[in-house]
Amino acid sequence: METNKFVAGALLLSVAGLISKILSAGYRIPLQNLTGDIGFYIYQQVYPIIGIAMALALYGFPTAISKLAAEKDRISFKYFMLPILFILFLICGTFSFLLFVNADAIATKIGDKQLVFAYQLASMVFLIVPFTALLRGIFQGKSFMKPTAYSQIGEQVVRVFVIIMVAVMVSYGGWDLYRLGPAAGIASIGGSIFALCILIYFYIKDRPSSFVTYTIPWKEYGRTIIVFGLIASLNHMILLILQFADAFTMVPSLIEYGLSPTEAMEAKGVFDRGQPLIQIGAVLGSSFGLALVPAISRKGTIDRYRETSAQISGALKISFILAAGASIGLIMLFPKVNSLLFQDNQGTLSLSILMVAVVLSALVITASSVLQGLDNEIWVALFILSAFLIKWLFNIFLVPHYGIIGSAIATVLSLLFLIVALVFRLKRIMGGEKLIQMKWIGFVLAISGMVIVVWLAELLIGTYDLSRFGLLIYILIVSTVGAITYLSLLVRFNVFLDSELSLLPFGSRLIRHHRRM
Structure with a gap:
């Protein structure tokens, strides 16, 4: 029974994470459409910092805290929650302070002094991380994934809504493009507070803590949060960390390439x-x-x-x-x-x-x-x-x-x-x-089949000057036909095992199709 609960919770968390990540990626397309490449550049200069805070609040720290919570029969408010909150504040407060006081130096380094206030606001996001991370970690440690899943989606919806509303005001209301920088911080703070409200609701409802007493293992708490919280969370920051390098180096390097500052910002927006x-x-x-x-x-x-x-x-x-x-x-x-x-x-x-x-x-x-x-x-x-x-x-x-x-x-x-x-x-x-x-010959044949289908579509229809709606229909049809061709050939050439097919969408149908071949 406990195993089924854990599996169901893990599945819920995975689905919530997938929805959240698709939302996180998808809203940037209308953002760029509304504000252009310069607006997109401004947002992307701030986003890596906010993304790192979100990764710590969603994955890094909750994973560490859940590990500690799972080892406790009962969670003490005084001897578990408060000490961990103190450690988290020590870490996140340091990040926030360093980012706030160095906002001017960071903006100078990246070549855009107008982003100072945006970086100062972004630093405030780290101050909410201890609360959301602590509650998520406690719930996850008890295999109760609903609060984390709901708070994750809620946080993302609020953040996306605020950003798109500001983008609309920039596009149609005459707001200055540089309002997008502070808006990124405000949207993240708003999303984090909304997530915290959801988590507090579940905390009041379920009361996962009690007033038991035991010695506070400060060394264990600190080591687990640093190793599992900071180090392990890097896995969820891979793309963010590379974007962080771009934020610092690209505009100065593009100016060195020969572009004006405005052209360099626009080129960075195009790259993003x-x-x-x-x-x-x-x-x-x-x-x-x-x-x-x-x-x-x-x-x-x-x-x-x-x-x-x-x-x-x-x-x-x-x-x-x-x-x-x-x-x-x-x-x-x-x-x-x-x-x-x-x-x-x-x-x-x-x-x-x-x-x-x-x-x-x-x-x-x-x-x-x-x-x-x-x-x-x-x-x-x-x-x-x-x-x-x-x-x-x-x-x-x-x-x-x-x-x-x-x-x-x-x-x-x-x-x-x-x-x-x-x-x-x-x-x-x-x-x-x-x-x-893997059967590499089968894989190469499947890829080749997909390439031929897409190439033929480009040859027959791709030369026409299509409207944006026409492009949408064309890409949807070609990508769907290409994907079906690819998957069918992979099955036909026995590239997948049945156990692997079962993990894919419509896996049972693919297995039946595979066995008939």
Whole structure:
């Protein structure tokens, strides 16, 4: 019964996370449409900081607190909640203070002094994190996932609503574009407060704490929150951390490339068009593979690594296959996708290069989650920080010579380094076993079939000058037919095992189809 409750809760949390991430990526398209590339640039300069706070509040700290809460029969308000709240405030308050007092220096470093107030407001988001993280962690520790799921979706809905309303006022109400910077902070603060209200409602209703007494294990609390809260949360910040490097290095490097400050900001906004597409592609590409990670985690805790080889191979294989199809499809259709979503073809070449990051980031998310399930959090953190350094250095070296194409190459190279490092670590744990066991000829034939279908559609219809609505219909039809062709050929050539097919949408039908072949 307890296991069923845990599985149902984990599923609810996964669905809420998927909805939240799609919302988080999807609203940026109307944001860019309403405010243009300069408006999008302003928002994206602030967003990585807010995103890091959200990742700590949603994933990092709650995971650590849930681990501590699960070990307690009863949760003490005085001896559990207050000490952990104090530790969280110490960490988040330090982040908030450093960001607030250095807002002017940060804005100067990135080359846009008008963002000082935006960074100061963004620093305030960290002060709400301790409350939301504490309550989420306690509920999750008791396998009660509803509060976290509802608060996560509620927070995202409020944040998206505020941002889009401000974008509408910028577009139609004559508001200054730079109001988008502070609006990002206000939207996140509003969303966090709304999430906190939902969590407090569940806390009052369910009363998970009591007035038991025991010695406060400060060392255990502190170590768990730092290791599992800060280090483990890096897995959820991979794309954010790379965007953080872009926020600091791109505009100065683009000015060095020869653009004026305004042109550099607009070019950065054009480059940022790729972020929501990478995020959606990576999330969808990794979600089904990640369904195997809980099994890996359970076995990893007792050091039975070799027994997990089938699950690890399956997780990486599914993520690779789905993300590779999405990545290649996006590259082929990108000129039209760019026009459909962002109203023009600016930056098509650099953004097409950037779409390689879809498959790389899906693999990175899956591989790093597997390694964390095998208690390798420190290694994952070191690899991610190394990838951030590589991205930063390549931006400084490539962007002054190649513009935003240089930054696209830097993103791909940093993610490539990261997946290679993660795979080598996994192979070492698995004793050198092959990580992705797949019928590669079948995979290549399936990809080729999809490419031919998309190429024929481009040849027959792609040359016509389509309206935006026409582009929408065209892309929906071509992507659907391409995806069906790809999936059908994968099944036809026995690329998937039945256990892997069961994780995909309409898995039972695919299995029946597979068995008839």
